[in-house]
Amino acid sequence: MRVIAAVAVNGRHKRSAQSERRPKSHTDVPMGKIFSGKDEILAFYVSHAPYGGNVVGIETASWRYFGTGSADLSWAEAATLAVLPNSPALIHPGKNREKLLRKRNSLLNRMAGLGLFDSTTLYLSLTE
Numbered sequence: 204m205r206v207i208a209a210v211a212v213n214g215r216h217k218r219s220a221q222s223e224r225r226p227k228s229h230t231d232v233p234m235g236k237i238f239s240g241k242d243e244i245l246a247f248y249v250s251h252a253p254y255g256g257n258v259v260g261i262e263t264a265s266w267r268y269f270g271t272g273s274a275d276l277s278w279a280e281a282a283t284l285a286v287l288p289n290s291p292a293l294i295h296p297g298k299n300r301e302k303l304l305r306k307r308n309s310l311l312n313r314m315a316g317l318g319l320f321d322s323t324t325l326y327l328s329l330t331e
Contacts (some may be wrong), residue, residue: 252287253287254287268283279331286306286310311329
């Protein structure tokens with residue numbers, strides 16, 4: 204799923220000291236202990252992440268902003284939704300469009316750098 208790939212790449216560079224610490228109680232158990240793998244964690248995250256306004260979850264956001272299900276999103280659309288949960292109040296598709304495009308394009312460039320798609324797909328995604 205393109206959105207899962209985009210979210211995974213978007214979150215790859217963001218590690219905090221808090222995420223590296225040991226759990227102190229049963230409510231502080233790392234997500235890896237609850238879920239069976241990274242794909243399951245990412246799927247849970249995108250299905251519960253805020254996407255601006257009262258839009259929660261990838262399917263709702265896909266239909267709200269692009270009129271299609273998440274399985275049918277283009278790379279550009281998936282990258283747009285991947286950057287929204289970081290600050291949904293500031294980067295809303297109807298507001299701050301330039302900031303949203305900069306963040307989306309940065310993510311697309313990182314994804315292409317990791318070999319998720321070729322330079323033609325990158326060019327088409329950046330112009331979308």
